Amino acid sequence: MDRSLVGWSSDAVLVRVDAWRVSLFCQAIGQAPPAAQDPVPPTFLKALEGESCSSASILERLGVPLRSVLHAEQAFEHLAPVRAGETLAVSRRVAGIEDKRGGTIALIHLETEFDRDDVRVANSRQTVLVRRETV
C-alpha cells in the first residue's frame, strides 16, 4: 500500500446532479423521486463521488486490490439542501491510513467535499477496511 498518498487530494470535478440518476436511486429503494423543489436523498451524494474520482480508482492508486476491501463506515454531513439539476464541485482526499489488530487489517479514511458556487454544501467520510493478508 502506497502510504505516500496520505494527504493527496483529487482535483475538484464539476458533477451535475442528474434528475434521471436521482430517479433511478429512488426506484432502487422503492421511493418516489423528490419533487423539483425538494432535496435529493441524503446518501445520494455518494453516487456523485464516482463521477469525480471513484473509491475504486483511489484504491488502485494506493495499490490495494478491490477483492481485499470492505466498506466499513460511511458518514455524511449536509450543510445545505442539494437539488436535481444543480452542479457541484466534488473533490476527494486520502485523509489517513491506520493499522489495526496488530497490522492484520488497515483502515483507509477517504474524505469528500461537495461545493456549490464555492460554498460547501456537504462533506462525506468513507472508511475502507483492507484485509492485509491479501495485500
Add this chain to the structure above:
Amino acid sequence: MNDARFAQTLEYTSEALRAIDLALFAAASGDHNPLHLDEQVAQQAGFERPLVHGMLTMAHAGRMFTQAFGPGSVQALQTRFTGTVQRGERLRMRAVLSSVEDGAARYSIEVAAGDGKPVATGMARIRPLHP
C-alpha cells in the same frame, strides 16, 4: 427531549431486496462490483447469494428518516457496516431518540437483516426543513 416533532423510536422494514433492486442501485450509484450482481462471484467469495451494497442499506436508513421528517431533514447520517446482507433478505431498522439540541434530534440506529442478524449501526442528526 420533549420536542413533540421527534418520535422516541422509529421502525422501518424494507421489502425483500431483489436482484432488480441491486441492479438499479448499481446503475444509480456506479458501483458495479460483481459481488452485488453475480451469483457465481458471490459464491466464490463464500456467500450463497450476491451481497447487498452497504450504500443500499444506508439509502434505506436515509429513507426511514425522510419518510418520517420530510426531504432535507437529515443533517448528518453515519453508518458502520458490521455484517453482510444477502439478496432476498429484508432490512429491519430501529432508530431511538437519544437527544434534542438546538432543534435538532440525534437518533441512534440499529439495522438487522434476514433472521435478525445485526448488519449495521449508526447515528443521525435530524432537523426538519419545514417545522
